[in-house]
Amino acid sequence: MMTIGPVHYLVLGAILFTLGAAGVVLRRNAVVVLMSVELMLNAVNLTFLAFSRFPLVQNAPMQGGILQGHVAVFFVIATAAAEAAVGLAIIIAVFRSRTSINVDEFDSLKF
Amino acid sequence: MTFNANDLLGVLPAIILSIGALLLLMSEVFLSTTRAAAQAPASPGERVAQTATAPEISSTQPDRRYQAWLAAGVAALGLWAALSQLGDPAISLFNGAAMSDGFGRVVAATVCGALLISCFVAFGYLEWLRATRGEFYALTLFSAAGMCLLAQATDLIVIFVSLEVMSLALYALCAYLRRGKRPAEAAFKYFILGSFASAIFLYGAALGFGATGSTRLADIAAGVRLAATGGGPGGSAGLLFASVALLTAGFAFKVAAVPFHMWVPDVYDGAPAPVTGFMAAGVKAAAFAVLVRILVSGFGDPSSSIGPHGWQQIIVWLAALTMFFGNLLAVPQRSVKRMLAYSSIAHAGYLLVAVAAMGNAPSRPDATQGLLFYLASYGATVIGAFGVVALIERKFALAGTGDDLSSWAGLSERHPALAAAMSLFMLSLAGVPPTAGFMAKLTVFRSAIEAGLAPLAIFGVLTSVAGLYYYLRVVVYVYMVPEGRADSVPGGRVLSASIALASCALIVLWMGIMPGSFSAMIQSASGSFGR
Numbered sequence: 001m002m003t004i005g006p007v008h009y010l011v012l013g014a015i016l017f018t019l020g021a022a023g024v025v026l027r028r029n030a031v032v033v034l035m036s037v038e039l040m041l042n043a044v045n046l047t048f049l050a051f052s053r054f055p056l057v058q059n060a061p062m063q064g065g066i067l068q069g070h071v072a073v074f075f076v077i078a079t080a081a082a083e084a085a086v087g088l089a090i091i092i093a094v095f096r097s098r099t100s101i102n103v104d105e106f107d108s109l110k111f
Numbered sequence: 112m113t114f115n116a117n118d119l120l121g122v123l124p125a126i127i128l129s130i131g132a133l134l135l136l137m138s139e140v141f142l143s144t145t146r147a148a149a150q151a152p153a154s155p156g157e158r159v160a161q162t163a164t165a166p167e168i169s170s171t172q173p174d175r176r177y178q179a180w181l182a183a184g185v186a187a188l189g190l191w192a193a194l195s196q197l198g199d200p201a202i203s204l205f206n207g208a209a210m211s212d213g214f215g216r217v218v219a220a221t222v223c224g225a226l227l228i229s230c231f232v233a234f235g236y237l238e239w240l241r242a243t244r245g246e247f248y249a250l251t252l253f254s255a256a257g258m259c260l261l262a263q264a265t266d267l268i269v270i271f272v273s274l275e276v277m278s279l280a281l282y283a284l285c286a287y288l289r290r291g292k293r294p295a296e297a298a299f300k301y302f303i304l305g306s307f308a309s310a311i312f313l314y315g316a317a318l319g320f321g322a323t324g325s326t327r328l329a330d331i332a333a334g335v336r337l338a339a340t341g342g343g344p345g346g347s348a349g350l351l352f353a354s355v356a357l358l359t360a361g362f363a364f365k366v367a368a369v370p371f372h373m374w375v376p377d378v379y380d381g382a383p384a385p386v387t388g389f390m391a392a393g394v395k396a397a398a399f400a401v402l403v404r405i406l407v408s409g410f411g412d413p414s415s416s417i418g419p420h421g422w423q424q425i426i427v428w429l430a431a432l433t434m435f436f437g438n439l440l441a442v443p444q445r446s447v448k449r450m451l452a453y454s455s456i457a458h459a460g461y462l463l464v465a466v467a468a469m470g471n472a473p474s475r476p477d478a479t480q481g482l483l484f485y486l487a488s489y490g491a492t493v494i495g496a497f498g499v500v501a502l503i504e505r506k507f508a509l510a511g512t513g514d515d516l517s518s519w520a521g522l523s524e525r526h527p528a529l530a531a532a533m534s535l536f537m538l539s540l541a542g543v544p545p546t547a548g549f550m551a552k553l554t555v556f557r558s559a560i561e562a563g564l565a566p567l568a569i570f571g572v573l574t575s576v577a578g579l580y581y582y583l584r585v586v587v588y589v590y591m592v593p594e595g596r597a598d599s600v601p602g603g604r605v606l607s608a609s610i611a612l613a614s615c616a617l618i619v620l621w622m623g624i625m626p627g628s629f630s631a632m633i634q635s636a637s638g639s640f641g642r
Contacts, residue, residue, distance in 0.1 A: 066320075094295045
């Protein structure tokens with residue numbers, strides 16, 4: 001029986017972050033690209049929480065880990081929501097002007 | 112955890128700007144009620160007809176001109192607040208989450224000044240396009256508030272939140288003329304790459320938090336010192352390495368350093384010109400301020416391998432690449448707006464030279480001073496240049512095409528003052544002597560030589576000589592190429608734009624001819640940086 005330790009969370013966070021970054025670069029649908037960015041932010045949340053639940057630093061300030069990490073996650077969640085709102089609004093504006101959200105077709109600004 | 116009124120006083124510019132933005136948004140509520148009252152006397156049948164056609168009729172829009180003046184007033188107030196605190200000693204705010212020091216105050220003053228002039232530029236532009244809507248000035252004020260906070264933040268979470276306050280408002284501003292193809296597309300590209308960069312920054316913050324158990328830059332500095340002596344928790348040195356690399360990469364996106372610059376030309380080209388000017392001046396100032404804070408206050412410990420000697424090498428290479436490719440790619444551009452975008456990349460390279468010079472502790476005060484001087488002079492110049500572009504571009508903004516060098520031909524015959532101003536800004540960007548750009552480059556390169564980075568300084572000088580070509584080409588078109596098309600330059604004089612351009616030109620000349628008075632102001636402030 002294997003116990004789940006900090007390393008597992010950190011590796012999962014790193015994998016999710018990489019998947020999100022790959023999604024931003026490779027996916028062609030604007031909404032999926034937005035989702036990939038959100039995935040990256042959630043990977044960061046997982047990393048923050050893993051580090052605050054299992055602190056590397058000896059004599060952590062409190063029993064349940066370091067509070068600062070938990071607080072950080074709340075801020076990231078709130079900001080991600082605001083980011084999604086603005087992002088979706090921009091995607092709608094793009095869709096209205098060209099009836100497509102395929103990233104490959106966003107080329108009116110090329111030289 | 113307690114804080115008192117002094118903490119709030121320390122972030123006064125940001126508070127003033129936020130309150131101003133909220134006031135602007137609130138005033139919208141009262142606007143619509145006064146309009147309804149004005150329509151009330153109409154007979155019922157007419158009222159139905161009016162409401163049915165209301166969306167199409169632009170003349171029923173309420174008069175929103177007061178918003179520009181209110182926004183400019185708030186910006187002036189913020190500028191005053193930042194300047195009045197300039198000489199005060201540095202204090203730590205909110206239990207070390209932010210810092211009110213001379214460095215932050217000068218950046219805040221630069222941002223507020225940029226905002227003030229941008230309000231005048233935007234006023235003429237938006238009125239001409241009949242595109243003044245309630246949110247424009249509120250968004251600019253919010254983003255300026257984020258920039259001011261960013262310059263003062265000393266906690267990675269505060270940095271992230273202020274970064275997003277600044278960026279989210281700017282994404283929306285880029286898409287402001289959203290009916291066109293180009294602004295919406297520019298906003299999308301900015302949004303995706305900007306939030307990608309934020310996520311990278313945040314991952315770096317998480318790793319730094321893991322290694323040191325805190326998001327405060329002061330605690331991270333302590334962790335870096337501990338890791339240098341091998342006393343930190345196992346694996347913390349590696350985590351800190353990854354952390355500083357990711358944090359730098361995140362901000363390299365924001366300041367448009369070269370491997371991360373792909374978004375800049377498209378965004379600068381597609382966004383409305385007044386927004387582009389504000390973005391170029393404000394985002395650069397705020398992002399460089401926070402990059403310096405992270406690298407110097409967070410990772411500046413000289414004894415550790417992650418410290419200056421680690422990141423200095425990265426910054427040196429970033430600076431060299433950015434100066435080289437920024438100038439090289441600007442050469443073939445036909446659109447002045449795109450050319451200015453690539454020139455903004457090149458200027459990020461010169462600013463990175465100052466950051467690299469900060470790696471050596473003895474040259475740090477001079478480099479800080481050079482950076483601040485450069486940020487202020489670049490801000491004044493670029494807002495002026497984009498102010499002229501805004502006047503030229505108004506006509507194209509509706510048609511949905513970009514500007515071209517040929518539309519600048521013969522500008523000097525129709526608008527001699529405009530032509531002279533544009534030439535002054537181009538000379539300042541190129542770094543020709545009687546202008547601010549020359550003094551700025553001089554101080555930055557001098558500090559680089561002091562820091563033992565002479566090859567980098569020489570390379571910088573060479574690239575800026577190459578840059579002369581494309582800046583002077585604009586001047587040639589303005590003065591020497593005869594006017595091709597009869598309608599190449601829209602006529603009409605705009606008072607607000609004239610005020611903005613005149614003040615930019617005066618600042619550029621003042622900083623170029625009498626840099627002493629300005630750098631004395633900065634010097635009194637920058638000595639207090641870095642605790």
